[in-house]
Amino acid sequence: MIKFFFLAFESFRFAGQALRENMLRTILSLLGVTVGIFSIIGVYTMVDSLESNIKNSLNSIGTNVIYVQKWPWLFSNGDYPWWKYFMRPEPKYNEFKYLRDNLENAQAGAMMDFAGDVTCRKNSNSINALCQGITYEFNEITEVPIVNGRYFAQQEIESGKNVAILGATISEALFPDSDPIGQTFKMKGQNITVIGVQEKKGAQIADFGGAPDEKVIIPFLTHKRIFSSGELTGDIVFKGYEEDEGLFELEGEITGLLRTKRGLKPSQEDSFALNRPEAAAQALGQLFGTLRVSGFIIGLFSLLIGGFGIANIMFVSVKERTNIVGIQKSLGAKNYFILFQFLFEAVFLCILGGLGGIALVYLLSFLPLGSLDIVLSYGNIIFGLVIASSIGIISGIIPAWQAARMDPVTAIRSK
Known part of the structure; x- marks a missing residue:
């Protein structure tokens, strides 16, 4: 356990050092992740808030109830003549x-x-x-x-x-x-x-x-x-x-x-028609599900761009620290230590970008939108961080694997 914390600390130190040394490059590369997470979590938050508002309104007409009426709320058969309903x-x-x-x-x-x-x-x-x-x-x-x-x-x-x-x-x-x-x-x-x-x-x-x-x-x-x-x-x-x-x-x-x-x-x-609020809620749920998928797909394009940017940073970082990797391996550092070090750096950078996107969504919740209260849920925050971490792993795995497979002698001579 102590070894793991030491490894995490060293990886965090290297990631912070890379961030400080190449601040502008890193920030520009993180923009893609920030915009992507903002797009996905922003859409999810808006849809969740809208769905909650509408469901609360549906609850005002009763739960676990059946309405007996002339007209159905949902027309399942589009070929059914309207005049038959009218004549009821x-x-x-x-x-x-x-x-x-x-x-x-x-x-x-x-x-x-x-x-x-x-x-x-x-x-x-x-x-x-x-x-x-x-x-x-x-x-x-x-x-x-x-x-x-x-x-x-x-x-x-x-x-x-x-x-x-x-x-x-x-x-x-x-x-x-x-x-x-x-x-x-x-x-x-x-x-x-x-x-x-x-x-x-x-x-x-x-x-x-x-x-x-x-x-x-x-x-x-x-x-x-x-x-x-x-x-x-x-x-x-x-x-x-x-x-x-x-x-x-x-x-x-x-x-x-x-x-x-x-x-x-x-x-x-x-x-007669037998109508239920639950049926209307299910129909709305399908609509909201479509909106969530659309928002995810739109945000995914920004995340892919951000992921390529992070991968580029990591390839450059591996090249700049080749000599250091050689020294670490000659002193007994295992391949998994080097792998984890660079992979942690990629994940750390993506989480920073993700936190930026989540912060923008949180600021969005303060905008006055009339009767709609925007609430950023803990579930959406966790979901955003999981996506950002996944992008970091995908973007950093190849550069990290490349660094971990280096020959120590060749790496030391590279400088």
């Missing part, structure tokens, strides 16, 4: 109640509908909001974090009371100087009483289901009375049990019950 009926409130009462593999179910760009007013204050109508178990499908006030009572939902839970932005705009709980505001000519305010979430790249901060949540029946003249249609969602992996049992049960409710014959196609 919207999911109805009585269908929701039928499924809720008969499903055995669902732990919670809710129905919802949306109305966009709705003007809310309180005295001289006004703001446009996304109004969402929900049934009682909605907070079991996805989290509704209340920081002030409370969630709906079941009686308020079932009787269609004019009560609402406000997003943080809506609350601040309508009630800037007072506690909104118990106060009323106008929406579509109706007086709505505030019973709760959601925790401020902030903007995201993609807000599936609407930005929570800019949303007004009211009972489903209230929503249909105000915006749809009592037409009880919307989106149905059910949350499955954890032990139902893949939600295959819940999906099969929903399909069978809803086909029965709609009177579909065995030969007829489903007149």
Whole structure:
């Protein structure tokens, strides 16, 4: 072990000496490695940050859930006529109640509908909001974090009371100087009483289901009375049990019950779509995987250029230190000592270049990019250093092997 540390120390000393003696040459050669690592780790970091942001947004519409809707989120069959989807009926409130009462593999179910760009007013204050109508178990499908006030009572939902839970932005705009709980505001000519305010979430790249901060949540029946003249249609969602992996049992049960409710014959196609956030996440994951591969390939070209530069440095270094290698071997230095010495130098130089690229990515994380937070993960740092080390080994192995195979007598006479 002591011998190994001595060998590493000697190799580090020689590498530092080479760096100091040929500073400009070394820096120029390291630029390729720096740019390559910056390209690869920069793309990986951006994609990881974007993927995390979008997945967090997908989690806001529920996990381990199935949505019953008219339109599919993903069209797996491009030849399927669009008009067949258009002719499908919207999911109805009585269908929701039928499924809720008969499903055995669902732990919670809710129905919802949306109305966009709705003007809310309180005295001289006004703001446009996304109004969402929900049934009682909605907070079991996805989290509704209340920081002030409370969630709906079941009686308020079932009787269609004019009560609402406000997003943080809506609350601040309508009630800037007072506690909104118990106060009323106008929406579509109706007086709505505030019973709760959601925790401020902030903007995201993609807000599936609407930005929570800019949303007004009211009972489903209230929503249909105000915006749809009592037409009880919307989106149905059910949350499955954890032990139902893949939600295959819940999906099969929903399909069978809803086909029965709609009177579909065995030969007829489903007149509804079962959508899952996980499916959308998988499709996005494939896209992000393609972006990672593209970024790696682009960065690889810069790394190859940097690798040739490092190899050139090492060949020159071997030639300049031929006499020293001969003296070391005549004093008993083994071939592996010489090999490790030059190989360590190549790896050390590439790691320096890699650290420069990683530092540039880290500085990139301080740039203001709106709702996208760039986070350089430890995994990407390690990945970048591993790539840099690999380039160092590939670039330095031939010059190091050449130095290790030198004849000591011929090497000493070379000067």
